[in-house]
Amino acid sequence: xxxxxxxxxxxxxxxxxxxxxxxxxxxxxxxxxxxxxxxxxxxxxxxxxxxxxxxxxxxxxxxxxxxxxxxxxxxxxxxxxxxxxxxxxxxxxxxxxxxxxxxxxxxxxxxxxxxxxxxxxxxxxxxxxxxxxxxxxxxxxxxxxxxxxxxxxxxxxxxxxxxxxxxxxxxxxxxxxxxxxxxxxxxxxxxxxxxxxxxxxxxxxxxxxxxxxxxxxxxxxxxxxxxxxxxxxxxxxxxxxxxxxxxx
Amino acid sequence: xxxxxxxxxxxxxxxxxxxxxxxxxxxxxxxxxxxxxxxxxxxxxxxxxxxxxxxxxxxxxxxxxxxxxxxxxxxxxxxxxxxxxxxxxxxxxxxxxxxxxxxxxxxxxxxxxxxxxxxxxxxxxxxxxxxxxxxxxxxxxxxxxxxxxxxxxxxxxxxxxxxxxxxxxxxxxxxxxxxxxxxxxxxxxxxxxxxxxxxxxxxxxxxxxxxxxxxxxxxxxxxxxxxxxxxxxxxxxxxxxxxxxxxxxxxxxxxxxxxxxxxxxxxxxxxxxxxxxxxxxxxxxxxxxxxxxxxxxxxxxxxxxxxxxxxxxxxxxxxxxxxxxxxxxxxxxxxxxxxxxxxxxxxxxxxxxxx
Numbered sequence: 022x023x024x025x026x027x028x029x030x031x032x033x034x035x036x037x038x039x040x041x042x043x044x045x046x047x048x049x050x051x052x053x054x055x056x057x058x059x060x061x062x063x064x065x066x067x068x069x070x071x072x073x074x075x076x077x078x079x080x081x082x083x084x085x086x087x088x089x090x091x092x093x094x095x096x097x098x099x100x101x102x103x104x105x106x107x108x109x110x111x112x113x114x115x116x117x118x119x120x121x122x123x124x125x126x127x128x129x130x131x132x133x134x135x136x137x138x139x140x141x142x143x144x145x146x147x148x149x150x151x152x153x154x155x156x157x158x159x160x161x162x163x164x165x166x167x168x169x170x171x172x173x174x175x176x177x178x179x180x181x182x183x184x185x186x187x188x189x190x191x192x193x194x195x196x197x198x199x200x201x202x203x204x205x206x207x208x209x210x211x212x213x214x215x216x217x218x219x220x221x222x223x224x225x226x227x228x229x230x231x232x233x234x235x236x237x238x239x240x241x242x243x244x245x246x247x248x249x250x251x252x253x254x255x256x257x258x259x260x261x262x263x264x265x266x267x268x269x
Numbered sequence: 270x271x272x273x274x275x276x277x278x279x280x281x282x283x284x285x286x287x288x289x290x291x292x293x294x295x296x297x298x299x300x301x302x303x304x305x306x307x308x309x310x311x312x313x314x315x316x317x318x319x320x321x322x323x324x325x326x327x328x329x330x331x332x333x334x335x336x337x338x339x340x341x342x343x344x345x346x347x348x349x350x351x352x353x354x355x356x357x358x359x360x361x362x363x364x365x366x367x368x369x370x371x372x373x374x375x376x377x378x379x380x381x382x383x384x385x386x387x388x389x390x391x392x393x394x395x396x397x398x399x400x401x402x403x404x405x406x407x408x409x410x411x412x413x414x415x416x417x418x419x420x421x422x423x424x425x426x427x428x429x430x431x432x433x434x435x436x437x438x439x440x441x442x443x444x445x446x447x448x449x450x451x452x453x454x455x456x457x458x459x460x461x462x463x464x465x466x467x468x469x470x471x472x473x474x475x476x477x478x479x480x481x482x483x484x485x486x487x488x489x490x491x492x493x494x495x496x497x498x499x500x501x502x503x504x505x506x507x508x509x510x511x512x513x514x515x516x517x518x519x520x521x522x523x524x525x526x527x528x529x530x531x532x533x534x535x536x537x538x539x540x541x542x543x544x545x546x547x548x549x550x551x552x553x554x555x556x557x558x559x560x561x562x563x564x565x566x567x568x569x570x571x572x573x574x575x576x577x578x579x580x581x582x583x584x585x586x587x588x589x590x591x592x593x594x595x596x597x598x599x600x601x602x603x604x605x606x607x608x609x610x611x612x613x614x615x616x617x618x619x620x621x622x623x624x
Binding site: 032033034035036038039042057058060079081082103104121122123175177 | 440441444445447448449450451452453455456502503504505507541542543544569571572
């Protein structure tokens with residue numbers, strides 16, 4: 022009698038088949054669904070509430086790592102990929118294990134065994150903790166993946182107007198929408214390309230290409246005008262940074 | 270070019286030392302041969318040698334700028350005129366200065382007809398020595414520059430060889446294919462065997478060929494269709510292939526594996542980043558003395574990686590064609606309405622010779 026539900030996420034059918042085949046030896050695990058991309062996966066997670074996720078990293082539009090960032094449900098993840106360079110990031114995201122394709126059944130069973138031990142000890146991965154952990158990674162973001170209700174959204178950087186601090190979260194604003202993300206301002210300050218995005222205030226990081234103009238506000242402060250409704254406070258140091266970057 | 274003596278402290282010190290020795294010999298000769306008092310001998314030696322010490326440094330500039338392109342005689346004449354001018358100035362200025370310090374009687378001894386001739390000859394010899402030494406400097410620095418250039422060339426050649434090698438064998442392609450095979454062995458052993466054969470043929474073709482080898486387009490296309498079939502096993506319906514190749518093009522020669530990066534990019538930026546099916550189309554045309562090959566794929570316009578790409582693969586192709594045909598205009602690409610097109614033009618040497 023299966024106690025645990027698993028979800029297999031991989032864009033290659035054959036890669037999913039091999040996991041399905043290996044899982045046959047685990048009667049306590051049933052396969053709730055197979056997904057070929059992140060969008061399907063988000064829906065399936067909501068619908069089936071799986072215990073574990075077998076997750077490929079390189080997938081169209083949304084990578085497995087980006088998907089991990091937006092999953093709120095407590096579940097355990099085993100990454101499966103042909104790329105070894107994401108291992109560090111995967112473990113920062115509290116992955117149970119990282120399987121390099123092609124992997125044999127013994128290696129797979131070890132990973133599932135590890136997962137079972139975690140389940141039995143009652144530890145589940147906690148998303149909020151995760152988002153603060155993964156500040157060590159290097160490269161700039163090219164897009165930001167967010168979740169709105171059950172739907173996954175990909176925000177390209179040129180659509181992002183500004184980011185506002187909200188306690189432990191940030192709010193991302195686009196032309197006609199806004200999205201909550203469990204990340205810190207510091208994270209975005211560090212990972213957005215700094216020739217485009219500037220922290221103009223304790224509470225704001227702005228896309229400098231979206232600023233129409235700046236106007237004086239009080240003795241030390243300015244306002245960055247994005248459009249008729251959006252006017253963001255600019256601190257004195259923020260103004261200095263803008264001046265340096267935009268060279269006015 | 271920097272002045273070879275002034276710009277290097279070590280050489281300048283050596284130069285000064287040589288002149289101190291020459292000055293000592295000069296003064297010594299004055300006292301022995303003409304029996305002059307030591308003070309007069311030293312004054313004479315100092316004035317003339319310090320003068321040549323300074324003039325000598327400036328001889329560098331005529332040597333550097335004299336136009337040697339008009340033949341030996343022209344260069345020889347120009348150098349001779351410069352020599353006569355330099356020696357004349359040296360003698361005239363030296364004598365005028367010496368007049369201020371040395372009494373008339375000693376001057377007559379120092380500038381007797383015989384002594385004057387010797388001075389002129391010594392001056393001339395010194396001038397020639399300068400010219401020779403300066404030419405030596407130029408020669409060696411040219412040689413150095415040439416060596417460095419050769420070294421740079423070798424290095425870039427090695428790098429492009431290495432890049433070509435890397436682009437031939439993308440490890441992720443290999444690992445993912447092996448994973449597919451591993452999966453097929455469980456459910457479809459026949460298909461697994463078939464895929465192993467294709468992968469082996471593909472690898473054999475990639476590994477045995479010399480990078481500069483030219484092969485008929487037929488072979489290259491056959492190998493590429495193996496590659497695409499392997500990828501099709503991985504991606505299923507998400508990858509479609511179409512090709513339109515006129516028969517007369519198939520015997521034309523192309524560099525081995527030149528198409529590989531094109532298909533690899535189509536898979537990487539098309540199929541990898543798209544949820545919808547991607548079709549890769551190949552068109553060939555025989556033009557006047559050239560073979561034109563276009564590879565077109567659709568891609569997801571919203572996928573950021575697809576838009577950007579890295580250009581490494583295409584640059585590799587450009588670099589290889591440049592090394593082989595010495596032309597930079599053989600690769601072009603453009604994108605329009607969610608389609609990416611790369612066009613290669615491969616010169617056909619035997620055809621162009623007939624024209």
